[in-house]
């Protein structure tokens with residue numbers, strides 16, 4: 300799932316795990332940030348530390364999937380390299396790319412209400428996260444609750460068309476890689 304901060308990804312992930320038939324894992328990137336030592340990181344080091352955390356996260360997800368596990372990933376594709384990295388790691392036919400949309404007005408209301416995210420974070424990500432423009436399925440949490448979105452995604456899984464969004468994006472954005480399988 301891809302969407303801005305406060306768009307409702309974690310809420311949908313929790314609902315999905317309750318309704319999916321197969322045993323599934325929710326792997327949030329926040330869990331990986333939380334595993335890092337609490338030593339203070341200088342502003343010069345920070346970009347590299349964050350990048351390595353995201354890259355390690357992608358590889359951990361790919362590793363779980365390679366062992367045959369179903370993974371619910373919540374992601375913020377606010378930097379292009381993150382999608383390019385995932386396109387090279389995940390089996391494109393296996394990926395269901397979900398766009399989690401929400402109006403900016405509602406995002407700002409949620410961000411203020413929860414108080415545990417920097418002010419303006421969702422607005423900064425808003426235009427960038429959906430820049431690649433292609434999904435297998437999309438939901439809008441401005442109008443639908445988390446459980447309804449999870450049901451919509453779950454229903455989509457049983458009748459999903461091919462090529463997947465990931466297959467198409469890999470062909471378009473990673474011509475350096477072999478044809479998407």
Ligand SMILES: Nc1ncnc2c1ncn2[C@@H]1O[C@H](COP(=O)(O)OP(=O)(O)OP(=O)(O)O)[C@@H](O)[C@H]1O
Pocket residue numbers: 302303304305306307308309310311373409413416440441443444445
């Ligand atoms: N469909 C929804 N309708 C109304 N409120 C929602 C909905 N989904 C989530 N929320 C509320 O929005 C806030 C953020 O939700 P959530 O943590 O699921 O978002 P997120 O996209 O995972 O955010 P982050 O990336 O910052 O962790 C929470 O307070 C949650 O209760």
